[in-house]
Amino acid sequence: MLRLKPFKYLRPSTVEEAASLAAELNGEAMMVAGGTDLVPKLKRRQMEPSALIGIGHLEELKSVDHLSDGGVSIGAAVTLSKVVGDGELLQRYPGYVRAASLVSSPPLRNLGTIGGNLLVDTRCNYYDMTYEWRQAVGFCLKKDGDICRVAPSSPRCWAVSSSDTAPVAIALDASVVLVGPEGRREVPVSSLYQDDGIRYTTKQPDEVVAFLHFPPKDGWRSSYVKLRRRGSIDFPIGGAAAALRLQDGLVTEARIVLSGVASHPVIAEEAASCLIGRHLDDDAITEASEKAAKPAKPLDNTDLAYTWRKRMVKHLVSQAITEAAAPGR
């Protein structure tokens, strides 16, 4: 089998200690929670940290807390399975729970955490390969090389944001609490990402994602629709999250966020705003989905033909809007 390179494993006893260990190791170390994203990548030498800082065992990161304002705070080390099995969360944030339930497969959800899912590495099928394979094709910008294999004339990396839960978290206006060596800060999930396949997160390497914080439900309905080849295991090759507030059948607020179409979750603002003040009839939904799909420019670096993926975006969005408007959302 593929073997791991040797590394040091550190087991801090608090989140703060994790952050200061990371700061001490100065970029040499990586955090590991469930390890479901990281460990296969270590085996393929997509990352070669000299140390891993475990955070999955930290009790303080393992609970789902209902806040007095009606919001919810989920510890970063809570597993996806736990989220999927939480009836209360399902009632409040059905889109988020749905997204969590669609991540990979049951065994991976038992290990994989919600924090790890937000920070899951961007993907590209020139990159998510073994060292030997990458050597045969030629290394690329994201690791060991100096050109992009998908878009050779481009100075940047176009690896694809592949988190299922990030788009819904953004659509629901959630925020994350980051703990760094200098203290805590809370930022909206939407600002956790940036348009770069390599440095896809704005989080500092020595910051720990400690909590995911959802605002009160407050009438926000939500949904997530995922495109993938098979009914399980596969990463999203397109996805749409929708969050809506309705009054008397009219849309008062809306957010639409896409996954799997760029190096970051894409907020489809124009599409969302065109729904405001309208009934969700076919015309409105079609217009919004077409607007949302327009900027999506998938490249030939994930599964299936990118031309087809591009064509699918509007269907995903339209389904997501329809589902968000359905009863019980």
Next chain:
Amino acid sequence: MRVVGKPLPKVDVRAKVTGSTLYADDLVLPDMLFCKLLRSPHPYARIKRVDVRGALEVEGVVAAITGDDLPIKYGILPVTQDEHALENEKVRYVGDPVAAVAAYDEETAALACERIVVEYEVLHPVTSIEEALSEPVDEPIHDYGGPANIHKMAALAFGDLESGFAQADHIREDVFFYEGNTHLPMEEHSAIASYVDGKLTLWSSTQTPHYVHRAVSKVMGLPMSAVRIVATPHGGGFGGKTDPFSHEMVVCKLAMVTGKPVKCTLTREEVFYAHRGRHPVLMWVRTGVKRDGKITAMHFKTALDGGAYGSYGVATTFYTGALQTATYDIPAYRFEGARVFTNKAPCGPKRGHGTPQPRFALELHLDKIAEDLGLDPVEVRRRNYVKPNTTTVNWLRITSCGLEEITNRVIQASGYHRRRRVEGHGMGFAVASYLSGAGLPIYWNKLPHSECQLKLDRGGVTAYCGATDIGQGSDTVIATVVAEELGLWPSDIRLVTGDTGLAPVDLGSYSSRVTFMAGNAALDAARKLRDLLVEVAAESMGCSPGEVEVGDGKIGALSFEETAQLAQERYGAISTAGSYRPPDLAGPYKGSGVGPSPAYSYSAAVVDLDADSKTGIVQVNKVWLAHDIGRSINPISVRGQVEGGVYMGLGEALMEEQAYRKALHKQPSMLDYKSLTFVDMPEVETILVETNDPEGPYGAKEVGQGPLLPVVPAVASAIHDALGVWVDQVPITPDKVLKALDAKVKGEAPRFGPKSFPDIPYPQCIKVDPPHVATQAV
């Protein structure tokens, strides 16, 4: 029958489901070394220098070898001995092994491989059938075959094509493409060798210990008597473990060099490179029919992308033309096939070996003919079905044949003719046939294809047979046959199988031959033992042998144990032996070795699916599969094979592809190489039809491969039923469905698929008289 036909659990099921089965990689020998192979990063290159000194300096490394240490070539077919265990002149695909290291642990072996220096002179790779047919930029990939990079060509004509086409009321031509795909066994290949007292033992997850025995003996320069191959329990083979492999040779050599046991387990990625999977095949077919759909003549051309080595490819090439006639009565038939070399992982045999591709083409072609003629596609097929006990135009002997019955059953059960006809919903029907074992062995000789010995002593009955249980249940079949004859339970029979040192030869688990051939060998041996016991019991009971009943642990009035003791008192040590060799079935022409089988299985499928015209996404709702099994020796195992075949067929139809970007495998991982997950698998309704084959053990025929075959075209046919478009190329991914729909909207031919078939310099056809003409001449 007491145990035959009963749904008894497989004899090895408990260990399998509790995880105690020992697969090759589970074996650990004292002082064992671990081996890693260094593989080529180039699709095509000349090797200028390999220097292993750096590897030898790594602490923990015991040996490092190169092609110079293993100069003797091998290959599964005697005519294509074209592989080196480690290449020393040229590498021909990304993944071709060039050097190997043995070390005290796997990490060290892997690290040491990185220290090996290989200098390559990169050559221009050949990546497609078209490129392989044209003049190579650099030298041809192999020094045999040709012109260009053509490996093998076949051209056969049976009967009077000209008058066949002249009699036709309608002639249709179509082109199809079947993408390559791989076996994807759960268990990666693994082998471990030990060399003690001048005797070499290799434990390996191989389906064909006998052929590995031959190859290891040749490459190591040891007599076969000094080599023992033990086929370990399998986590799946599907044809992917039927070649002798580089890692097997390498661990043998390293065990001989170091004097320590050496193990090599491939990574998942390496399994994709070892491959030997489904050949990509481009096909052209032209058929003449009467107004009622009756075929008057057919011309079938194939072009196979063989990848870098010969493997079974010569046989595969013939198989793309051999079995069209096993389902349809084609009075005049011409077949031309060509296999080319390309710089990709070598193709070989996968479940259905060379026949799923032409079956896909043939069945869809008949659907299209039915549409042209305004006829029901089921009826068109019925009008052409071969009849039992006939000989086909290409000299295949058809005996039992349940085509009519499987068709009726599957059509009735599925309600095909009463289906809901709304856009987006469709049903498709197809039939197929497969061999119950190749009629001819790989090395042409008159030896038995399978042998079985039974030993009877105070420890009970032990069956020894070279047959290899790769999960398909051949151990259960042997135990069941022996138990049936001796009045015991299958679980009473001790088994020693798949071991060339202990058990007599069986040719291996390929070509769906094991139940038929090893079953017959076991039956032969068991009947001899039964006769002996019955005679002893009769004597003791004072009656004639004909009056002695065997069953429920008794031989007549005596218990089995009492009878066994009496027999040993009388004869001393007791053993019997049985064997099976199929009748001589090859037709009177060169190339007739591929196709003949002592019996053919038949399968019919109906697929029900929804296809979305907006997205092209296909959702299979249900598959009905009726299979002419001859007789089920164990119906649970048979159903398992049917369901497995349907599973694999759906994967090939919808998503599996061994795809390359330039000459590099695009997705050598289980995440990226798509095959159906549990949640993608629809309900399967299996219908078993028993035609009681005169030659099969208790009437049994094959089921390991046949049921896959009709599934693939039935999916394509159902998509056409749902959306009115043809996708003439597998896998049928949603983008292809949309492209076909786009073409339809634009008013073009409503299809997606290859547009033309290349010019191939096939040789002059060998003209063969069909059997009836030949007999008249005599």
